[in-house]
Amino acid sequence: MDRGAGDHSRIIEMAWEDRTPFEAIERLYGLxxxxxxxxxxxxxxxxxxxxxxxxxxGRKSKHQALRDPRIERGYCKTQYKHR
Incomplete structure (x- = not known):
């Protein structure tokens, strides 16, 4: 599947984020x-x-199966600041 630069940029951003598991990227982008x-x-x-x-x-937060089951979201609720 061909992806645009915006998709690549978002995937890279999600991959760098500690709290975003690879499974979330797979669900959203199929990778x-x-x-x-x-x-x-x-x-x-x-x-x-x-x-x-x-x-x-080896980072537990990047793999859904290794995460604490109490963590239900892929990012910190204060991660995105709104103006």
Missing amino acids: NEQAVIKLMRRELKAGSFRLWRARVS
């Missing part, structure tokens, strides 16, 4: 974890990609 990794490798600079991989590897 599983491996596809997100490929997109990130292609779209980010090499150093940024390495930082991101180190950051999300």
Whole structure:
């Protein structure tokens, strides 16, 4: 499926967010974890990609099955500030 630059930008933003699990990206955009990794490798600079991989590897919040079941949302309610 061909995605626009806006979709790529949002997927990258969601992938960087600590509280957004890969499953949420898959539900919204149809990309599983491996596809997100490929997109990130292609779209980010090499150093940024390495930082991101180190950051999300093994992080419980990035995998729905590893998260505390009491967490029902993919982002912090104060994450998006409205003016």
